[in-house]
Amino acid sequence: MLAGTAAALAVPPAAQDQPIGSERAVPRHLLRGEELTLPLPALLRHGRLLFTANWTDQDGAGRPLTTGTGAPLADPMRPLTGARGMNRVSGPDANSCAGCHNMPDGIPGGAGDFASVVFQMAQRFDFATFDRSDTTRRRGSLDEMGRPATLQTIGNARMTPDLFGAGYLEMLARQITADLQRIRDAIEPGQARPLASTGISFGTLSRLPDGRWNMRRVEGLPPQSLASRGAEDRPSLAVRPWQASGSTASLRELHNTALNQHFGIQSSERFGVDADPDGDGVRNEVTRGDVTALTAFVATLQVPGRVIPADAEGRRAVAEGERTFARIGCATCHIPSLPLTRSGWTYSEPGPYNSSGNLRQTAAARRLAIDLADPALPRPRLSPDAGRGVIDVPAFTDFKLHDITDPADGDAAEPLDINQPPSSPKFLQGNRRFLTRRLWSAGSAPAHFHHGLFTSLREAVLAHAGEALESHRAFERLQASEQGAVIAFLESLQVLPPER
Ligand code: HEC
Numbered sequence: 001m002l003a004g005t006a007a008a009l010a011v012p013p014a015a016q017d018q019p020i021g022s023e024r025a026v027p028r029h030l031l032r033g034e035e036l037t038l039p040l041p042a043l044l045r046h047g048r049l050l051f052t053a054n055w056t057d058q059d060g061a062g063r064p065l066t067t068g069t070g071a072p073l074a075d076p077m078r079p080l081t082g083a084r085g086m087n088r089v090s091g092p093d094a095n096s097c098a099g100c101h102n103m104p105d106g107i108p109g110g111a112g113d114f115a116s117v118v119f120q121m122a123q124r125f126d127f128a129t130f131d132r133s134d135t136t137r138r139r140g141s142l143d144e145m146g147r148p149a150t151l152q153t154i155g156n157a158r159m160t161p162d163l164f165g166a167g168y169l170e171m172l173a174r175q176i177t178a179d180l181q182r183i184r185d186a187i188e189p190g191q192a193r194p195l196a197s198t199g200i201s202f203g204t205l206s207r208l209p210d211g212r213w214n215m216r217r218v219e220g221l222p223p224q225s226l227a228s229r230g231a232e233d234r235p236s237l238a239v240r241p242w243q244a245s246g247s248t249a250s251l252r253e254l255h256n257t258a259l260n261q262h263f264g265i266q267s268s269e270r271f272g273v274d275a276d277p278d279g280d281g282v283r284n285e286v287t288r289g290d291v292t293a294l295t296a297f298v299a300t301l302q303v304p305g306r307v308i309p310a311d312a313e314g315r316r317a318v319a320e321g322e323r324t325f326a327r328i329g330c331a332t333c334h335i336p337s338l339p340l341t342r343s344g345w346t347y348s349e350p351g352p353y354n355s356s357g358n359l360r361q362t363a364a365a366r367r368l369a370i371d372l373a374d375p376a377l378p379r380p381r382l383s384p385d386a387g388r389g390v391i392d393v394p395a396f397t398d399f400k401l402h403d404i405t406d407p408a409d410g411d412a413a414e415p416l417d418i419n420q421p422p423s424s425p426k427f428l429q430g431n432r433r434f435l436t437r438r439l440w441s442a443g444s445a446p447a448h449f450h451h452g453l454f455t456s457l458r459e460a461v462l463a464h465a466g467e468a469l470e471s472h473r474a475f476e477r478l479q480a481s482e483q484g485a486v487i488a489f490l491e492s493l494q495v496l497p498p499e500r
């Protein structure tokens, strides 16, 4: 796949010597800073191996004694082994990352069919059974409040998104966060300032005369990024580009969570070096170097492109549709393009906004740096505009949370607000705010919205209400041919087949 993959992963003979008949999907792990010394193509090959590995019990798949959040089981007397070893709802729910992320064209890192829906945070249960006679909370049926869960309330049903262009997206989020933090740090007690970056407004941040922070007029950020315990505790204002609910700041954090949730593969950086909290007898199931390799693989995936119709009429419709999209207000949230500046295309790992439980940036820690514009990486890629020295990232998002649900539609909320502390009353009150979905691959998506319930782009557009009601109405007022052109434009935003 990569140019120059000839640089083979150097494998020391001792580690390579797996006994005949060994069934480890990943026979060899990166050790002692190897992620910083391997040539990039070899590192990415290892990352791809981790992304496509069908994890086995010998690798450490399964988590007999812990849930998908990492907590001990509610009922340790009934470990997750044998017939309880996997569970499509509460997890472990899959064999490989690519088992879900593979569309279109079987590309590892792609989107997923509805069949790969994840019941987000159902993994806090030991083993979903929905058995009404079970009286232990968080074991199989009763939630934290003692209410019997149903398939509709146990977790948020989320569709598998594609990860194309992920490195550019995370670097944009990091850049916006840095801008917002700079504005924050210049606010004196008693002052207020507008929070804005790259033309996106996040409302206004202010301080009371005693120095405490007032986040009431900040918009589009999740509550974790606004938390503050007093004048000395500045809200992080971190833009969280990952998960439909904007819940996670970095790919690395998400990967540490996903490995444990979906497979019971526990990374040593989150679960401890030489420790075995899940009790399956395997330690160091993936190393720090492995997580870096996996993250580098995802961060360097190709970006989506455009498929322009061959006939003149089709081409005209796409161009007209793009103009109409902007004219009727769609582009206020789906911002067609955002600029990466100040060499923001040098992707670094670990990133600056990782929370504890993940490898973090420290003054002493060495960082991996990857030039996302490197033409040897999977194509197509984005490269800097020579004149302006920026990379324009045409993702069609603003990285903000919006409520575009119809307030009258009781079913529009998902059951859990995963941006609140797990098990808190607010967590169980549900959520209606989602990130403006990036549209640069909308024409290739197997289905639409966070839940994947919409099978056509038109259905998705017509489902916009709440904050997007005006643009929905403007779309409805268009003539049929103009509406068709908007859809044709959205359809042209596609993932190109490999090596095109
Ligand atoms: C069972 C299906 C499934 C498996 C297996 C799976 N994912 Fe995902 N992935 C999802 C779903 C569903 C989401 C959306 C989650 C959300 O919105 O909360 C997601 C989200 C992501 C995201 C964030 C993308 C975004 O736009 O928000 C990344 C990155 C990711 N997965 C990487 C991985 C990696 C790496 C692995 C393997 C370690 C993996 N996934 C395994 C289904 C899966």
Ligand code: HEC
Pocket: 244, 325, 328, 329, 330, 331, 332, 333, 334, 402, 404, 434, 435, 436, 437, 438, 439, 442, 445, 447, 448, 449, 450, 451, 457, 460, 461, 464, 467, 468, 471, 472, 475, 486, 490
């Ligand atoms: C107020 C902000 C806002 C405006 C205005 C807006 N959108 Fe959206 N759009 C969103 C959000 C948020 C989502 C994600 C919804 C979800 O996942 O539940 C979304 C999702 C979508 C999707 C689904 C993509 C996919 O594959 O899942 C399409 C298509 C889309 N918007 C097109 C449009 C069009 C066309 C317009 C103008 C008529 C528009 N949007 C106006 C915020 C907005």
